[in-house]
Amino acid sequence: MTQVLPSVSLQINGQPCTVAADATVLQAIRSAGLHVPTLCHLDGLTPVGACRLCLVALEGHPKLEPACVTTVAEGMVVHTHTPELEGYRRMAVELFFAEGNHVCAFCVANGACELQDVAVEVGMDHSRFPYQYPHRHVDASHALFGLDHHRCILCTRCVRMCDEIEGAHVWDVGYRGSACSIIAGLDQPWGEVEACTSCGKCVDACPTGALFRKQDATAEKQPHPERAQQLAAARTDHRWRNQ
């Protein structure tokens, strides 16, 4: 059954567009064939507005707003790539690279990494902020998968995927500030968490090489970020891929 929703008209980077009244600004941007970088957002999962890459400027509004959690409004005038926003985005990507240990050359996700893609997109070839080289660890306790915390950007896509789609809630965020990390179960080795169904959806959702299949070597990771949306659609709308 399709619902007919009222629609609203807005303008994005000077381009008019019309979307459903309950659409987010991000959906509107995409429907207009435009693009804004995202990392924590994944279609099919509850948006959290944490990575701040999709911030946009709204005319007449004093603050920048994350496109992923902002609902459109009639007459809204959106700018996705002002010089100010581009400067902030580049700094944000630098901060991501500086806070973890991201070495593309020997990463499983090299060539299929959203962080790498965003870096290329904003033109970041080095960080002006000192690299922090944090002491993190690798959890290889699971039979099939591994978690390399050095590559984790704390987007919480795995947390939401496991909680909202798989319903197992294996993952959570522990600690705070720069000491934050993704934790399995009650901060146990992943392999010891009985709630884990070994479905691998968290690996599919991970934008970087933090979560990986053990059989994958350098540059062999094949992420499936589309799966969250497919499964969510299958569940709520009974739309299956093979139909």
Place this chain on the structure above:
Amino acid sequence: MKAAISWRCCDATSCRAAGAAALRQRLVAQHGVERVKSVGCLRLCGQGPLAAADHEDGRVELFGGVAAERQLDPEHPFFTLQRSVVLERCGLVDPGCLDDALAQGAYTALAACRQLAPKAVVEELERSGLRGRGGAGYPTGRKWQLVAAQPGSSKVVVCNADEGDPGAFMDRAVLEGDPHRLLEGMAIAAHAVGASEGFIYVRAEYPLAIERLRRAIAAAETRGVLAGFAIQLRIGAGAYVCGEETALLHSIEGGRGTPRPRPPYPAVSGLWGLPTLINNVETFAAVPAILRQGGAWYGAMGTATSKGTKVFALSGAITHTGLIEVEMGTSLRTIVETMGGGVPANPNGSLGVVKAVQTGGPSGGCVPAALLDTPVDYESLQALGSIMGSGGMVVIDESLAMPELARYFMGFCAAESCGKCLPCRAGTVQLEQLLDRFVERRATGADLVQLEQLCGMVKATSLCGLGQSAPNPVLSTLRFFRAEYEAAIAGAAP
């Protein structure tokens, strides 16, 4: 000393730490237990433990020290320039005794309110011009109006008692000194917005406040003065960010205390998705007086946009450390120099000099000594790059370098960041390290540029108020004390 008819002995946290138990024991031994009453904060905390002697002719004497050896002057401007509204019973009432609170007028405003339509109560609040005392200054009446207008019969009233700014102890004084006042304010709010359930979220670092609130809630419920409005306590777990309203609500729900993007605002969708009224302790505590004396009475105090009174916790390099409640619009000079007695003299005898006044804690900024005539109101402080904040006021003298102050607050924010959004989690760490370079005088010109750029980025792009305001101590000291940063660049002339 002449025999007084009764003694009031401060039994709040700071006087307890200074030896209030010994002072009380001594007074009880001398005058008998029935003539010594335990009360909340007597204001001049720096001279604690404090005891006040009430004489038959109405004269009040004030003493400090475990042997009450220092006689203090109750006619000092520190006391006489105060205007007690929120703190009207603090220091007079026994916080552990409902009968004493009732005898001093507690719950009369609530009883009178119940005879009024909820709408009339909200209108009275709007008339008063009261604005949120947690720091942001949102008009309280408008907030109540928003929650009252929400459909549905299940609504919640939440009190934010997660006071965590360094140098802030206003709410603690209310909680420890007159807990029934908060309960009454919340019950009035519940009547006004149509809520039947309330929560008080108190930080775990306030054990005495928690104990007194527990006792007050139990007594009020047993006596039925809250008429069915149920209040539950929730204790924090040591996270500063839980003072942010959406993080606080997550924490009450049993989740991780992390902020979420707004809208939806709690007024529309708060605790468990219910319309939720959330106000700070001091805001609720102002309500009974407003309802009793009228919104117009309250609105007559203060300035055009900042009405009423505000409680400040005065500390730092100042002669009279303690708690003051003054009319909005009082100048910083009056507060710091006249009431606070200025900076104490240096050990070598030279006069102490005020360098700046820090307001608003880690979200605020520094007002330089040259601008001490600034009236204390929301707009004036904001115009100077600081904020009213919750009421911490720390006086800074010449001995403290501004990059060091900025680094302290940045370190605080980095440690208290929840880690959810990138700019706050990673940006504050980088800012703290940049500030290290200025403190250690090994910065470069490029560091100064980067410091300002990153401050701008963290301020503009962080998710919640903690990150958005974390650069404020840096930006405000850069604005008024830029020379100190420039002098910290390696190779600069000393």
